[in-house]
Every structure is written in structure tokens, then in C-alpha cells.
Amino acid sequence: MFSISLLSKQLGNAINQGSRIIARNPNLIRNGALVGGGAVGTIAGQSLYSQMTEAVNPIDQEGNINPMGIIIILVIVAVVMYLLRRG
Incomplete structure (x- = not known):
């Protein structure tokens, strides 16, 4: 079993590394949000279309x-x- 201090240290390191990556690539967040939003919109659209065709059929x-x-x-x-x- 892992100790809490070791897990907290690893989490802190991961957050630190992530913040450095984001600082070096400011467009990374915007592009990731656009891709994520597009994927969510596509999935929601497909689900809605499927439900509508099932309801109308x-x-x-x-x-x-x-x-x-x-x-x-x-x-x-x-x-x-x-x-x-x-x-």
C-alpha cells in the first residue's frame, strides 16, 4: 500500500509538470477544449438523432x-x- 505522503508528492509533481507544459504551449488548452467540445457535441448529436429516429419510426x-x-x-x-x- 502506498503512503499518503508519497501519493501527494507524486500528484504535486504531476501538477507541476502539467503547469510547465501549459505555460510553454498556451494554445494547448484552447485546442484541447475545442477538440473536447467537438467530440461531446458529436456524441450528443448522434445520440439525439438516434433517439429521434427511434421515436418517429x-x-x-x-x-x-x-x-x-x-x-x-x-x-x-x-x-x-x-x-x-x-x-
């Missing part, structure tokens, strides 16, 4: 009927019919 992955998907499709058809009659 009238038949789910197991082959069962999805009532919410049928309702959404009926609403879309009703809106299109209304717009066609109106215009």
Missing part, C-alpha cells in the same frame, strides 16, 4: 408497433394536407 427494432411514431406521422400528414388545401 412507426415500427421499433423488435418489430412492434410504436404508437408515438404513428401519431407523429399522422400529425405530419395532417399538416401537409392542411397546407396543400390552404395554398
